Amino acid sequence: xxxxxxxxxxxxxxxxxxxxxxxxxxxxxxxxxxxxxxxxxxxxxxxxxxxxxxxxxxxxxxxxxxxxxxxxxxxxxxxxxxxxxxxxxxxxxxxxxxxxxxxxxxxxxxxxxxxxxxxxxxxxxxxxxxxxxxxxxxxxxxxxxxxxxxxxxxxxxxxxxxxxxxxxxxxxxxxxxxxxxxxx
Numbered sequence: 001x002x003x004x005x006x007x008x009x010x011x012x013x014x015x016x017x018x019x020x021x022x023x024x025x026x027x028x029x030x031x032x033x034x035x036x037x038x039x040x041x042x043x044x045x046x047x048x049x050x051x052x053x054x055x056x057x058x059x060x061x062x063x064x065x066x067x068x069x070x071x072x073x074x075x076x077x078x079x080x081x082x083x084x085x086x087x088x089x090x091x092x093x094x095x096x097x098x099x100x101x102x103x104x105x106x107x108x109x110x111x112x113x114x115x116x117x118x119x120x121x122x123x124x125x126x127x128x129x130x131x132x133x134x135x136x137x138x139x140x141x142x143x144x145x146x147x148x149x150x151x152x153x154x155x156x157x158x159x160x161x162x163x164x165x166x167x168x169x170x171x172x173x174x175x176x177x178x179x180x181x182x183x184x
Contacts, residue, residue: 052127052139052143055144065112066113068109069109126177129177135156135166135167137156138156138166139170142167
């Protein structure tokens with residue numbers, strides 16, 4: 001009898017131990033899934049922020065390309081900006097010292113112009129779709145005007161944490177518009 005009780009207790013202990021291990025694994029898997037979801041959202045927000053910050057630079061590039069193509073409508077454009085020749089591109093240097101690899105051939109420049117015009121329209125359309133949001137102004141103040149979150153909070157008469165929270169919420173909505181289900 002005693003030996004059977006010991007065996008039953010060992011089996012019971014093993015079963016309890018296995019259940020504890022299974023619960024711990026399930027919690028770890030759940031935490032991992034949640035972490036992946038959060039990092040995916042963070043990545044989506046970061047990608048949208050890069051697009052919003054780049055929008056003004058895209059406008060500058062579009063204007064430069066339009067000017068270059070207008071100067072030389074028939075022949076290959078001659079850059080009006082400082083540049084270095086590389087293999088098949090002209091690397092344009094902006095006043096900031098930043099280099100832009102702009103194709104040297106006219107057809108490539110026109111294609112680049114079209115792609116960037118479409119990108120700007122897509123950014124503007126996505127941002128405009130949020131115009132009914134009460135904190136919509138955060139986007140233009142932060143990304144167009146470059147104002148710090150603390151100053152935005154003062155202008156909107158709210159706490160800086162409210163600005164951050166609503167900015168992140170708006171960026172998450174834009175991330176879905178730009179990248180779809182992949183950011184969820």
